[in-house]
Amino acid sequence: MHQAGLMMDRPLLISAVIEHAAAQYGDVEVVSRETHGPLFRYTYRDCARRSRQLANALADLGLKPGDIVGSIAWNNHRHLEAYYGVSGSGMVIHTCNPRLHAQQLIYIINHAGQKAMLFDATFAPLIKGIAAHCPTVKTWICLSDAAHLPAIDGVADVRAYEDLIGPCSAQFNWPEFDENTGAALCYTSGTTGNPKGVLYSHRAIVLQAMAGCMPNVLSVSCRDTILPVVPMFHINAWCIPYGAPIAGAKLVLPGPRLDGESLYTLMEDEKVTLSAGVPSIWQGLIAYVEQKGLRFSTMRRTGVGGSAMPQALIAKFADTYQVEVRHGWGMTETTAVATMGTLTPRDLALPKEQQHAIVARQGKSLCGVEIKVVDAGGATLPRNGTSQGELMVRGPWILREYFKGERSPLQDGWFPTGDIATIDATGTMQIRDRTKDVIKSGGEWISSIDLESAVVAHPAVAMAAVIGVKHPQWDERPLMFIVCKPDQAVEKYELLAFLAERVAKWWLPDDIRFVDSLPVGGTGKVQKEELRRKYGGVFG
Numbered sequence: 001m002h003q004a005g006l007m008m009d010r011p012l013l014i015s016a017v018i019e020h021a022a023a024q025y026g027d028v029e030v031v032s033r034e035t036h037g038p039l040f041r042y043t044y045r046d047c048a049r050r051s052r053q054l055a056n057a058l059a060d061l062g063l064k065p066g067d068i069v070g071s072i073a074w075n076n077h078r079h080l081e082a083y084y085g086v087s088g089s090g091m092v093i094h095t096c097n098p099r100l101h102a103q104q105l106i107y108i109i110n111h112a113g114q115k116a117m118l119f120d121a122t123f124a125p126l127i128k129g130i131a132a133h134c135p136t137v138k139t140w141i142c143l144s145d146a147a148h149l150p151a152i153d154g155v156a157d158v159r160a161y162e163d164l165i166g167p168c169s170a171q172f173n174w175p176e177f178d179e180n181t182g183a184a185l186c187y188t189s190g191t192t193g194n195p196k197g198v199l200y201s202h203r204a205i206v207l208q209a210m211a212g213c214m215p216n217v218l219s220v221s222c223r224d225t226i227l228p229v230v231p232m233f234h235i236n237a238w239c240i241p242y243g244a245p246i247a248g249a250k251l252v253l254p255g256p257r258l259d260g261e262s263l264y265t266l267m268e269d270e271k272v273t274l275s276a277g278v279p280s281i282w283q284g285l286i287a288y289v290e291q292k293g294l295r296f297s298t299m300r301r302t303g304v305g306g307s308a309m310p311q312a313l314i315a316k317f318a319d320t321y322q323v324e325v326r327h328g329w330g331m332t333e334t335t336a337v338a339t340m341g342t343l344t345p346r347d348l349a350l351p352k353e354q355q356h357a358i359v360a361r362q363g364k365s366l367c368g369v370e371i372k373v374v375d376a377g378g379a380t381l382p383r384n385g386t387s388q389g390e391l392m393v394r395g396p397w398i399l400r401e402y403f404k405g406e407r408s409p410l411q412d413g414w415f416p417t418g419d420i421a422t423i424d425a426t427g428t429m430q431i432r433d434r435t436k437d438v439i440k441s442g443g444e445w446i447s448s449i450d451l452e453s454a455v456v457a458h459p460a461v462a463m464a465a466v467i468g469v470k471h472p473q474w475d476e477r478p479l480m481f482i483v484c485k486p487d488q489a490v491e492k493y494e495l496l497a498f499l500a501e502r503v504a505k506w507w508l509p510d511d512i513r514f515v516d517s518l519p520v521g522g523t524g525k526v527q528k529e530e531l532r533r534k535y536g537g538v539f540g
């Protein structure tokens with residue numbers, strides 16, 4: 001018989017996170033870009049107060065624990081209050097991705113049975129287009145004051161957030177309930193079939209947020225100022241809106257302005273030490289910084305994930321700008337990052353280029369999460385850095401089943417990610433491809449990610465995508481698409497020669513097409529499905 005532990009059984013609740021920040025780091029600032037332009041600043045104490053006012057306002061609207069309240073919003077202070085006011089009340093915040101197609105938005109709002117919607121003024125045209133198709137949504141709340149409230153034809157009762165919470169008391173007794181209660185809902189972007197809902201529990205979010213602050217992960221402390229570029233409308237902005245208050249770090253929310261110049265200026269003005277975003281955001285930022293000959297005075301670390309960070313960009317951040325890249329992996333189903341890399345003392349003794357190659361991998365699993373790669377029959381493959389298979393993951397912040405899903409996707413208690421990976425002897429995982437993107441050529445696999453990362457190191461290349469195209473002899477062969485940097489050009493043979501020095505000869509693409517742009521989906525990733533539909537013909 002085991003001995004029962006004799007510690008208190010206190011639930012891990014999101015309301016406790018903001019109250020912790022208010023009590024312990026009450027004067028620490030939250031700086032937020034208003035949707036209409038100016039910067040707004042207040043403290044965690046103010047944020048907690050207004051979150052309680054929102055909780056009272058939601059109750060006054062007749063909303064009850066378990067109800068689903070949506071948001072379509074940028075990273076800003078009102079969205080932050082919604083993260084706490086909604087979940088803290090025992091309701092579920094459904095963060096909707098504004099980049100989804102209108103039909104998908106309508107689908108997820110109805111599927112969720114959402115009762116109210118908080119939205120930024122930017123998205124008023126979107127709301128106008130979908131409102132009539134969302135009968136369960138009874139209240140539309142614009143995250144603004146009355147002066148910035150847009151008129152939306154066909155939506156009778158749009159309330160201004162400030163008017164709604166202004167008269168409400170700042171006293172609210174956060175309810176206590178089971179930590180496994182649903183707190184936030186986010187749908188996958190559904191490149192195949194309908195989007196699927198992932199319902200995060202309070203426990204999952206609090207545990208991930210604490211783990212995310214660890215020194216080997218994002219390393220967040222009360223000495224940091226953190227600017228999450230990763231959107232609060234997708235995968236909880238990697239739980240940074242929870243992690244920053246846990247750590248007592250100053251939080252800078254960039255609102256709608258995500259171009260290189262705006263981000264750089266905000267980073268410098270607010271003395272940002274740490275940031276997080278997808279590789280394409282960092283490409284834009286570095287392009288601006290390079291063009292103007294600037295330097296980062298305080299930024300020292302940046303978390304990157306969502307798609308593979310090319311080694312060339314890692315090198316530029318580290319060697320030219322002394323910014324350390326922390327490369328992580330996660331998906332909607334994993335709450336936020338599940339793996340992240342940090343150079344160990346042994347890695348730091350290696351030549352720079354080898355260090356960058358290690359950072360280009362997606363790191364080690366966070367404590368609490370377990371990873372393995374398996375072959376087609378489900379057998380675990382060795383951790384040798386070369387055996388590739390599907391990445392399986394399990395842990396307290398990994399999905400068990402989809403919201404209103406018919407059956408659990410788990411296999412023997414592990415979540416199959418649909419990503420192909422290797423794990424090496426040090427436990428470092430590398431994503432080689434998605435199962436649907438990998439190119440199967442002559443019985444071997446070619447990693448589209450590796451080809452893309454190799455070619456974007458060429459100075460004329462801005463973006464690249466590689467897809468497999470049917471081939472009569474080899475089954476599939478790679479076809480590469482290139483977007484050049486503005487005012488730059490390069491010939492096909494030059495790129496092939498460039499690649500020949502970096503990848504195996506049989507990996508070289510059978511053709512390279514130069515295009516003006518690539519189709520990008522709801523989470524900022526190239527939509528290879530669309531490329532395959534358009535160009536999936538047969539090489540002869």
Ligand code: ADP
Nearest residue numbers: 189305306307308328329330331332419431523
């Ligand atoms: P989707 O891309 O389908 O909208 P997610 O936003 O959940 O869904 O993306 C998760 C996927 O993104 C992962 O399964 C993986 O394929 C990819 N991904 C995430 N981080 C990385 C990374 N650092 N390197 C390569 N791929 C990544």
